[in-house]
Amino acid sequence: MKQTIATTVAHELAHQWFGNLITCKWWSETYLNEGFATYFQYMIMKDIEPTWEIEKYFLVNVLQSALDVDSLEAPALTTEVSTPEEILSHFGDNSYQKALYTTHEFTTAMPSNSSIPNFRYHLIPFLKVETSSSLVITSDMLEIFQTHVDAIYSGLPEGITLQSAMLSWIEQPGYxxxxxxxxxxxxxxxxxxxxxxxxxxxxxxxxxxxxxxxxxxxxxxxxxxxxxxxxxxxxxxxxxxxxxxxxxxxxxxxxxxxxxxxxxxxxxxxxxxxxQNFDNIIEENRAQIVDDLFNLVKINKLKYSEVFKIIEFLKNETGYFTWVPAFKGFQYLWFRVQGHPELQAKLKDHITRLMAAFYNTTSISETKDEVLYTQRQLLGSSWACLLEEKTCVNDVRKVFSETVITNNKRPHKNIRSIVYYNALRYSNDTSDFDHLWILYNETEDNSQQLIVLQALACSNNQEKLKELLLETVKDNSKIRSKHFVFVYTAVYRTSLAGVKATLEFLPENFQKILEKYPAINIQENLIKNFAVVLTTTGQFEKFKSFIAGTSEFSNDWKSVGEKALEIANFNLKWFENHVSDLKTYYSIDDDDNNKDKDDGNNEDKGNDTNYSINIRPMELGLMLLSSYIILHSF
Missing domain, CATH: 2.60.40.1910 (Immunoglobulin-like)
Incomplete structure (x- = not known):
């Protein structure tokens, strides 16, 4: 949270230069404001708090997120906009993340005749440009860069200007x-x-x-x-x-x-x-290698079995920034093997073995006022508890029992989310759920309310989850209306029990949902995003039956339903494409294969182990990005 607040303040301060001193002439070039402000929100903090290693955080949370988004059918940085909807679309990830990296890529490659780092060195003339209105367009920036670079650099390919090179990134989508x-x-x-x-x-x-x-x-x-x-x-x-x-x-x-x-x-x-020492391969490139590997599987350039052999080094990796893309890659896979218990068990043991050294660098019982330590603690403990690592589970249950239940106090802020989420995840006592429900209604702080609501969604008690979902469509709900969609999403994204509860909730309360959310775009997001989590034939058939039962609604709704079924069907096809490779790698024989066959009710026979890393409030945007990526990944 400290880092999030600091970088947000730095971003807004940077707008005094990019957005105020100079600003884009029209919204088609929003990136001129937001891209540079985003860059400096991290680089300012790099100078102020060097122990945060913010430049590495920048790589794994900004660059790699931008690559995820731009691997879909994302628009170019500059496209014509005229309507409010089109203008709003330019305030997306590309304008903030890809924009800064496109410029950073070239200015970093150019030399600097100064002690000032390359990127900032080449930006200074842009900020000093004298314009009568301070309104700028892309060509203004490129002309200034070109003049500046011409004086000190001759390493561009023959006949190529910096302007033409950068325009190939600005005017066309993708990478x-x-x-x-x-x-x-x-x-x-x-x-x-x-x-x-x-x-x-x-x-x-x-x-x-x-x-x-x-x-x-x-x-x-x-x-x-x-x-x-x-x-x-x-x-x-x-x-x-x-x-x-x-x-x-x-x-x-x-x-x-x-x-x-x-x-x-x-x-x-x-x-x-x-x-030893990874043959001196630096952490930034270890993180790059891991992120690229998992994404190469998505375009069928590599198989998971090949990726697993290369990332075996993770058993010796204790660096936080390498594990961020590793866990992201594993979560994509973990998410899709639900309802297939034998394969899930093998994957669970695999991840647990690889992450042991990383997990042991921190402890639930020891909190520190250090950003990087806390980030490692949250990431490692979240996954260890998800994978039912005994020490992690016992530690969080002990803290919950002694601190929350016995003394009616909140756990330390650094581990609060881990304790709440996993205490509910592994609790068989409904009074634990009731205790946090009371806490939600007594809490005024929005961020704490979201932590508690996410914790409630971690429960494996299907009836309690249905009660929670019903609160989102009640007229006199005890849940704040601004939290309705958050709760609905948290329930189905957190456990198989949540998926089951939602599959029952939707047909029973669909009319109330339409009344509560009359706008077709909101209905579309609610249904499509739920379809993303369906991973077995049994779940798909129940969802298909629900869609068929709403056929009397508008043509717009029919289109939404058809698209949602396509999304759900994608997960089934994904599993078919990768299951043979995964089972061969994990030495699952034909007899074991039968355990994973989905007869239409398989999800009702397996346990309800939670399968999603729970999202802290500050990461809600990343959760929505994850849904977007999965939604468009076919």
Whole structure:
């Protein structure tokens, strides 16, 4: 929370320069305001609080989130807007996150004749530009950058200007996947668009290529491009000085692209990462490798079995910033094996084994006023408790019993969410639920109310969850109206019990839902986002029956229902595509396979173990982003 507040304040302060001193001439270029303000909200805190390692946080929570969003059919940074709806759409992740990284990618690649870091050094002339109105457009920025860079840099490809290179990122959507293959000393690299939902063979970018190698002097110290990929030369081959066992492209992940390697390079990296000190491969690039690996599965460039072999190094990894993309990748997989208990059990043991060293760097019983320690504590303990690690479960239940129930006090703020969520998750006593329900109604602080509501949604008591859902459609509800959608979403995203409760709640209360949320766009989001969590044939059939039972409603609603069924069906197809590979990797034989077959009621036979990492209030936006990504991932 401390970090969130600090960076938010820094963002608004940055708007005194980007947004006030100079501002975009029209909303089609919102990124000129928001992209730079977003960058400085992190870089300001980097100087003020160096112990937070904010530049690494920036990579795994800003850059990698932007890559997730832009791997879908996201719009370009500049598109014409005229209506209020179109203008509002420009205040999305791209204008904040991709925008800053597009500029950062190029200015970082350019040299600086100053002690000022490259990015800020190249921005200063932009801020000093004298305009009569302070209104700027993209060409204003690019012209100033071009003039400034021309005086000190000559490393661009022949015939290419900085303006034309940057426009390839600003005026077209998406980003590239750079693929590297090695033969002796020769390294071949090529580009194509990284796109989950479709295929694009046309889009190409000007890409500054940085790399580090296992031998020689090319290392992680420089962000100056060693090579360029261009639309005119989307594939190049060049000779290195040595025959390297591994090469890592995109050092420090300064470029806005993903990387894939041939089998030889992946094998070399896999072996290197298992060496002492990870063969000196820096944490920023370890985090990049993990994030790229899990995403390459989504576009069928790799299989999970191949990914698991490469990320075996995680058993020695205690760095928080490498584990952020690792857990994100595991959650995507964990989410989709619900209703398949044998496979889920194998995955549970796998993650538990890999994360043991990381989890043991902190303890529920020890809290510190250190941001990075608290982040490790929250991430590690949340997953350990989810995976039923005995020490974690016993620790949170002890704190809940002694602090909350016996002494009627709140746990320490750093572990409060973990304690509430997991105490309810593993409680068989309905009085624990009732105690937190009373606490919600006695609490005035909105952030604390959201923590308690999320904790209530963690309960595995299906009747209590249905009671909670019913409160969202009551006229005299004890839940604040602003929390209705949060509760509805939290229930079905948190456990199989929540999915079951929602599957019963929807047909029984659909008319009340329509009355409570008359706008078709809200109805659409409620139904589509629920469809995302359906992962078994039994759940799909019940949902399909519900949709069929509402056929008398409007044509708009019918369209919503059809789309929701497509989304639910995607999860079933996803499982079919990956189940064989996963079961082979985990050595699940045919007899074990029968345990995972879904006869239409399988979700009623398994346990109701919670399957989602519960979201703290500050992370609600990330939860909604996750829903968006899953929703559009087919």
């Amino acid at each position: 590239p996947l750079v693929t590297a293959s090695i033969s002796g000393k020769n390294l071949t690299i090529s580009q194509q668009r990284f796109l989950i939902s479709d295929e694009d063979t046309i889009s190409k970018w000007y890409i500054p290529i940085t790399y580090a190698e296992s031998y020689g002097e090319v290392n992680f110290q420089s962000t100056a491009p060693a090579q360029w990929l261009t639309p005119g030369k989307p594939e190049i081959t060049f000779e290195m000085e040595y025959e390297n066992k591994w090469v890592i492209l995109n050092t420090y992940q300064t470029g806005f692209y993903r990387v894939n390697y041939d089998s030889n390079l992946w094998s070399g990296l896999s072996q290197a990462l298992l060496k």
